[in-house]
Amino acid sequence: MGVLFDECAERRLGTQVHLDRPFTLGTDTRTHYTLPGLAALVRDAAGWLSAAGAGPGDRVAIVKDNHWDYDLLACAAVRVGAVPAQLSAHLSGEVLGTLLSRLDPALLVTTAPVLERARREGTDPAAAARATLVLDAAVPGTLHLDDVRGHAAPGPHRRHDDEPLIVHHTSGTTGVPKLVVHSTRTLVRELARFESVRLPRIGVRRDDTLVNASAFAHGRTFCWTASALSMGPAAISVITTQDPNLADPVLRAHPPTVLEALPASFVRFQPLTEGLDNPFRRVRVVISTYDAMHPPTVRAYLAASRHRSPLWVEGWGQTETGPLTFRFHTRRSADAATRGSRTRNLGRPVPVKTRLRVVDPDTFRPLPRGRTGLVLVRTAACALGYLGEQDRWAAKRHGPWWNTGDIGRRNRDGSLDLLDREVDHTPRLSCLRTEDLLQTRLPRALECVVLAEPGHDPLPVVVTADGVLDRARWKEAVRDLPPLREPAVLTWDEVPRTGTGKVRRGELLRRLTGRSATSGSGRWT
Template sequence: MGTLFDACADRGAGTRVHLDRPFDISTNADADEAGLGGGRTEHSVVQLAALVRDAAGWLAATGARHGDRVAIVKDNHWDYDLLACAAVRLGAVPAQLSAHLPAETLRTLLGRLEPTLLVTTAGVLERGRGEGVDLASVVPTVLVLDAAVPGAVALDDVRGHTAPRPRRRHDDEPLVIHHTSGTTGVPKLVVHSTRTIIGKLARFETVRYPVIGLRRSDTLVNASAFAHGRTFCWTASAMCLAPRKIVIITGQDPDLADPVLRAHPPTVMEALPASYVCFQPLTERLDNPFRQVRTFVSTYDAMHPPTIRAYLRASRHRGPVWMQGWGQTETGPLTFRFHTRRSLSKGSPGSSTRNLGRPVPVKTRLRVVDTETFQPLPSGQAGLVLARTAACALGYVGEADRWLAKRIGDWWNTGDIAVRHHDGTIELLDREVDHTPRLSCLRTEDVLEDRLPQAVECVVLNSPGEAPLPVVVTGDGELDEDSWQRAVHDLPPLRKPVVLTWEQVPRTGTGKVRRTALLEQLTGRTDTCGSGRWT
């Protein structure tokens, strides 16, 4: 990964990269070329390779060396991965941490990491101080990308330093560290090696599969959370496949994304589930920007049928496909499933998105077991999902016991409750921490979103000894009683719904609902129906 962009440039890759806003690590030359003090929003592969080399020089000038950990915390953008590649080039181990995390959580993670260098922005440090946390005091050296901060190294202090020669490492040594989503508390820090995240995951994506494979003529759009492991893997595969265009969208405001999508209409699109939800109003326009998409890709979180239908309808392609992946930071993708207009038509046998498909062929084995004995269960019975994959990470930083508690021999405990059907497909019900035999939260959310067109999102929360609490997210925070009663007439008993707007729901950096935090916000309770032993 340290020489990825150099290798692609040497191979003559003609990909043009278009950004919705300039990189946070844009150089002075970028700004001068763009004029008016702005930064460049279009890059060639050669220019990206030069930027990675420049960044490696900056990091080396601060004292970062082979074997050091380099923490990166900044606003969401693809230059997270460019900085990570620069650190890898030095032989250091980058740790990509989302700036969306609370300052106290960041302090905890930095304490576990013990990095020699923190790469960040003045805004991140200021937000931390506003929450009563001095992040700069946790790390020996701090490099601030966008301003001069007392006690820290400014980017202008290290510009112009030549990057040392790339340092190789063994395929099984730590390569990169990412954190999990943190929906139930402080995220775990997951360590991957070159073998696991590149050799086993990214390499699998570089095959030009029929129909769904990336083509050289494609315009590939990614609207993601670039601090997470998915995009590090995606960066490797996308650059090697060299589509005509790569378009990066960093925010979830549809009015800001719309002109970028119109200027560069995607043929393949990958986005966070939350981004798809936010951009969904764009699908209703006659000249919607998704007309040319043949493949939509979603990972990270559950997608509900109404959203997927909206995008498949928006495409004018003869047979658009939605590829839904399920996996974890620790394992990468475990299953894939493909949805079409026909398979998601209301009332069809395959219309539920809870069925995640079959394990990735050759790569993954899955087993559903009893939560107490860990003995395999017959088809049709709900239990814990165990996974066996060569892509499993090396461990958790600072939480070895927690990692070992989730290892059962050669199997990894996903902490998810699911049913394995006779045809080998896996139907996801809930996280174990949220699960109750009374109902599946995810299934119920699917039904509610299908029956409430005005709902942007539905969340069902479980508490011991009480009926589940439904939360309905609407554009204006309003929901009429008649619509609600029609939606729940044949469902198990639910409490009176709480109606919120999108901004009122606590979320992770990937847009996932922080269910425990939402439960506490609404009820003052944090106890759940599951044990929470494998969060």
């Protein structure tokens, strides 16, 4: 990964890269790059990191606003032999301080706004590192780019495939995120290499325009960077905002043929699917990871494409394992899902790469197909461990099997139905399936969330653009569902979220009720 951009430039792949706004990295205000230009930027950044004191075996923490230069900085750190740790700027000051304490980084790479916000919240991130490099301003007691600019990058440092390569954190929907350590073997050889195969219909082509609107501190995009660049598409566009008005000009200037985004971005961009001149009319493949999508959203994007048979590729996995199952949606299957048919079916295990097992949560004995239990997986892509929490990691290992902490069941055809996270699960209903039904029955809802709480009926939360819900329509929507409390109606910005847009369910429950007890045990979160 330290020489990825160099190797792609040497192959003269010709990929053009377009950004919705300039990188934070450096003082360049360009929004268009060639691969040689990006390779030069990574080499320059490697020189900066080396001059700031980062070297082989050191950890380099990267915390900044959301942009693809997260991955450029990570590749620069890998080049000098360091282990980058990509941390989201969405983390609270307290949580960021906890993770930095576990990391004990030699170098913190950040921005002035991140430092200022964390300090207002009672945490000084710079105190956790031997040195701090601030990318966008001069901050007393830290290094600025002017202090390190112009230093030549050292020669690329090689490491063993099983040594730590990079650190990512989990989403943190249920508490403080875990720091997941991946190696070259688990992340590059097992995940990125598999994704770089030109599979029929879904494989990246030379004439494709790839658009990614993601959370670039997440491990998914580091893997995507490796596979997307190596496939040599005609163009790559990077979108860092979830504001549809800001994303629309970029999408129209470079209409995607392959689209990948956060679930929250898909929801926010959905109004752009309307109209004959919508920016998604050339899309042939949509890729969705991180979280399951509500069927009406899937249907909207497939209907917006003028391609004869567009595909929605839904992958389910975790930061610790990468993709575990996959499922294809067509226009026909999306229509069926919208009518309530198997809305949380996540498809089959990745061929050759993954095995699944559903077990009794108390005894860990395998359950027959059709029975509900705890989902275990077996994959060679499983990470090396949790930094600073190896006991927690060991508690989630069951021999060669990894405990996902999810409740589901295997169907006769081998596919997996996901019902809930174990920590959120209640025998009364599946919160996830109920959310899908409500989303389908409430067209004005941007999102529906069902919160399970011990001793109480589940609490539904309906997110609308204006925070208003038609009560008559609500009563019609829940007419045949198990008992639910009166809904809380919120706007999008009133819902606490992770850096990937996932709802922080525990925090939302605490804000609405003053209580935080969960229905599940939470032993495997």
